[in-house]
Amino acid sequence: MTNRTKINDTIVKNIFLLNGVLVVAVLIGIFVLLVLTSIPAFREIRLGQFLFSASWNPTANFVAPSYGILSMVVSTFMVSIGALIIAIPLGIGTAAYLSDVASQRVREIAKPVIEILAGIPSVVIGFLGIVMVGPFIAKVFHLPNGLNALNGSILLAVMALPTIISLSEDALKSVPKSYQEASLALGATHWQTVIKVKLPAALSGIIAATMLGMGRAVGETMTVLMATGCSIAMPKGFLNSVQTMTASIAIELGEVPYNTTHYYALFGIGLVLFTITFTINMVADIVLRKYQRVSK
Amino acid sequence: MKRRDVDGIIGFWILRLCVAAVFAILIIILYDITSKGIGKINWQFLTAMPRNGMTEGGIFPAIIGTVLVTIITAVLAIPLGMGCAIYLNEYAGDTLITRIIRISIRNLSGVPSIVYGLFGVILFVQLMNLGTCVLSAGLTLGLMTLPWTITASEEALKNVPNSYREGALALGATKWQSIRTNVLPYSIPGMLTGTILGLSRAAGETAPILFTGAAFFLPHLPKSLFSQFMALPYHLYIMSTQHHAISRVRPIAYGTALVLIALVFAMNLVAVVVRYRLRRIKME
Numbered sequence: 001m002t003n004r005t006k007i008n009d010t011i012v013k014n015i016f017l018l019n020g021v022l023v024v025a026v027l028i029g030i031f032v033l034l035v036l037t038s039i040p041a042f043r044e045i046r047l048g049q050f051l052f053s054a055s056w057n058p059t060a061n062f063v064a065p066s067y068g069i070l071s072m073v074v075s076t077f078m079v080s081i082g083a084l085i086i087a088i089p090l091g092i093g094t095a096a097y098l099s100d101v102a103s104q105r106v107r108e109i110a111k112p113v114i115e116i117l118a119g120i121p122s123v124v125i126g127f128l129g130i131v132m133v134g135p136f137i138a139k140v141f142h143l144p145n146g147l148n149a150l151n152g153s154i155l156l157a158v159m160a161l162p163t164i165i166s167l168s169e170d171a172l173k174s175v176p177k178s179y180q181e182a183s184l185a186l187g188a189t190h191w192q193t194v195i196k197v198k199l200p201a202a203l204s205g206i207i208a209a210t211m212l213g214m215g216r217a218v219g220e221t222m223t224v225l226m227a228t229g230c231s232i233a234m235p236k237g238f239l240n241s242v243q244t245m246t247a248s249i250a251i252e253l254g255e256v257p258y259n260t261t262h263y264y265a266l267f268g269i270g271l272v273l274f275t276i277t278f279t280i281n282m283v284a285d286i287v288l289r290k291y292q293r294v295s296k
Numbered sequence: 297m298k299r300r301d302v303d304g305i306i307g308f309w310i311l312r313l314c315v316a317a318v319f320a321i322l323i324i325i326l327y328d329i330t331s332k333g334i335g336k337i338n339w340q341f342l343t344a345m346p347r348n349g350m351t352e353g354g355i356f357p358a359i360i361g362t363v364l365v366t367i368i369t370a371v372l373a374i375p376l377g378m379g380c381a382i383y384l385n386e387y388a389g390d391t392l393i394t395r396i397i398r399i400s401i402r403n404l405s406g407v408p409s410i411v412y413g414l415f416g417v418i419l420f421v422q423l424m425n426l427g428t429c430v431l432s433a434g435l436t437l438g439l440m441t442l443p444w445t446i447t448a449s450e451e452a453l454k455n456v457p458n459s460y461r462e463g464a465l466a467l468g469a470t471k472w473q474s475i476r477t478n479v480l481p482y483s484i485p486g487m488l489t490g491t492i493l494g495l496s497r498a499a500g501e502t503a504p505i506l507f508t509g510a511a512f513f514l515p516h517l518p519k520s521l522f523s524q525f526m527a528l529p530y531h532l533y534i535m536s537t538q539h540h541a542i543s544r545v546r547p548i549a550y551g552t553a554l555v556l557i558a559l560v561f562a563m564n565l566v567a568v569v570v571r572y573r574l575r576r577i578k579m580e
Contacts, residue, residue: 009470013387019379020388020397023446026439027400030407033418093314101308102315110315117322119493119560121500123529124329124553127536131546132328158321165318191304212406219408221503222529226537246410246503253414253507258422270414274407281406285399 034271041067041264050268054234056248058262067265069272071234075149075242076273078235079224080217082153083160088210090157091164092199095206098165099172100194118162122222129155129227141239147229150238155223160213167212171205172198204287211284219277221246245273326557333554336547342555350513350535351545355552357517361430361510361525362559364518366499368434369441373498374491376438377445381487384446385453386461386475405443409503412440416508431521433509437498444497448490452483485574489567496563500556502529512538528556 042050045067053068060066098110129151137146175198183193199206229241230251243251249266256262344354380397388394416436426432456479464474502510511524512534518525535549536542 005470005473009472012472013383016379016383016387017393019376020383020393022376023380023404023442024396024400026442027404027407029419030411030415033415034411037414037418090314090317093311094318097308097311097315101311106315110319113319113322116561116564117318117325119496119500119564120325121497121502121529121556121560123500123502123532124557125325127532127549127553128325128328130536131550132324158325161318161321189300189304191307192300195307215406219406219410221408221410222533226533246408249410249414250503250506253417267414267418270411274411277406277408277411278403281403285402 031274034267034274038264038268038271040259041261041268044261045265045268050265051272056232058252058256058265065262067261067268069245069248069269071232072243072245072248072269073272075228075235076218076244076246076276078238079149079152079156079228079242079244080214082149082238083156083217084210084214086153086157087160087164087213091161091209091213092168092206094161094165095168095172096194096199099169100190100198114162114165117158122159122220123226125155125159126223126226129223134227137239143239145229147227147241148239149228149235149242152224152228152242152244153238155227156217156220159220159223160217163216164209164213167209168202168206171202171209174205175201204290208284208288211280211287215277215280215284218280219246219273221250225250245269249273329550329553329557332547333550333552336551337554341551345515346513349541350539350548351541355528355531355548355555357514358526358528358531358552359555359559360517362499362528362556364525365430365434365437365505365509365527366495368431368521369437369498370491370495372435372438373441373445373494377442377491377494378449378487380442380446381449381453382475385450386471386479401443401446405447407440409440409501410506412436413504413507415439416504421508427522428507428509428524429522430509430518430525433505433525433527436504436508437501440501440504441494441498444494445491448494449483449487451490452486453479455486456482485570489571489574492563492567492570496560496567499563500529500560502527502533505530528552528559532556 050067050069051073052070053066054071054074055066055068056071057063058065058067094110098107102110130147133151133154134146137143137148137151139146179197179201180193183197184190188196224244225247228244228247230243230247231241232243232248233240235242249269252262253266256266341354342359343356345356347353380401384394384397388397413436416432416439420426420432420435421428426435460478460482461474464478465471469477505527509524510527510530514524514526532549532552535545535552539545
């Protein structure tokens with residue numbers, strides 16, 4: 001081996017390493033730039049007021065503008081949890097069927113169906129919220145329009161389903177076969193084995209799956225922007241219009257001038273959003289790793 | 297019949313209903329968009345500029361804009377994603393740096409798309425002073441796609457048997473020579489499959505391009521990388537929520553939705569074909 005090829009080899013290796021480090025830099029960069037850009041907002045806004053006041057009115061003319069994001073945070077969680085209430089039973093039921101009951105043929109059809117569902121752009125789902133789900137909700141509940149938290153929850157459930165199904169299915173499939181055999185040998189029925197042995201054994205994986213689904217729902221922008229009606233107020237119920245954190249950023253960032261308190265405050269919302277999804281994903285990740293180690 | 301048997305029969309039917317519901321959701325979505333959008337699709341709709349305040353004409357600039365921004369996304373995400381995957385799978389040991397890189401990748405894939413949009417506004421539009429343009433939007437989407445490309449590329453690299461690498465090394469090749477001649481040729485189709493899937497998701501994204509370069513309406517195509525552009529997903533958003541005559545442009549919105557879905561699926565199809573051909577080559 002000549003010296004030159006050796007040097008070449010080291011250079012190439014370091015280029016690839018640099019590449020890997022870049023990914024870390026992007027994650028840190030996102031966090032640092034969000035922090036730096038939202039800091040100026042807190043020269044004028046008290047942090048406690050920002051987080052715990054529900055009054056958001058940055059463009060007030062005659063009174064002092066107010067920057068409280070509590071109603072958006074509550075709306076975000078309300079719509080996301082509503083989505084999970086729909087998506088968890090449906091998703092786990094589907095995953096259990098596909099992993100333990102379905103024939104090979106059904107499984108082969110289900111895989112592309114779930115992939116296609118995951119591939120539909122969020123703006124298309126949001127559009128369907130306006131033209132299909134909205135009118136349906138309005139009709140059922142006798143409302144003037146169907147753009148409300150319930151609509152957002154239904155759409156987000158559709159978007160979280162593929163994540164929940166495929167990860168739960170993985171979790172169920174990695175339950176050791178011996179568990180199932182032991183249960184059947186003791187005289188349990190197929191159904192009892194699925195419900196009382198396999199689901200509990202796969203529980204941590206399923207929890208991680210639903211948390212990742214939750215992370216997706218909290219961070220989703222276009223569907224909630226289009227379907228929840230977007231009115232900033234403390235939500236009273238699922239039939240009220242709400243405005244999530246993501247929707248507020250999407251609506252207002254296009255309209256505010258650069259480098260004003262309002263502009264910085266929107267990055268503050270982005271920082272809160274980033275922190276929430278980061279925490280959810282980290283916890284899901286830890287649960288998932290722990291359970292993978294156990295099952296190995 | 298015993299009670300537990302009845303439980304089982306009812307239980308399995310509930311599970312069947314869950315699966316049926318998921319299938320039904322997809323069928324309803326596709327049926328609604330296709331049946332209401334197909335009437336709008338013709339040559340003129342695909343190749344003409346919007347006219348009369350976007351109430352007539354076609355969506356040509358939005359199609360071109362989406363293709364253009366996706367190309368920029370690919371140019372950023374493919375080499376960087378493959379490079380990172382090569383490092384992780386071929387070079388990295390179980391070191392602290394490797395673990396930090398892996399944690400970062402998993403977290404990046406969970407960062408909300410609107411946060412990527414905010415990041416793009418500060419980094420590309422303001423700090424790098426590129427302005428709101430197709431380049432800024434493409435770079436923002438590229439960063440968002442990165443974790444998906446890396447994961448997919450690494451998966452492809454893992455599928456290359458170790459004996460291929462060892463064979464080259466045993467003959468005196470350097471690490472890089474063995475990767476270049478014995479690993480990459482066999483993993484590139486797999487890498488491409490995953491990457492194209494990632495790009496198809498990027499092509500349908502709206503939130504990251506809202507403030508980095510997408511325009512409400514432009515009477516012309518983007519002239520350079522530093523021009524604003526129209527994009528299919530943003531156009532659909534405008535046509536269904538922001539337009540002054542929403543009910544009149546509803547058919548255009550349906551047509552746009554159908555074209556967008558068709559574009560995303562076409563990219564998926566390409567990925568599937570690449571994967572299929574790869575399998576056949578392996579079998580031979």
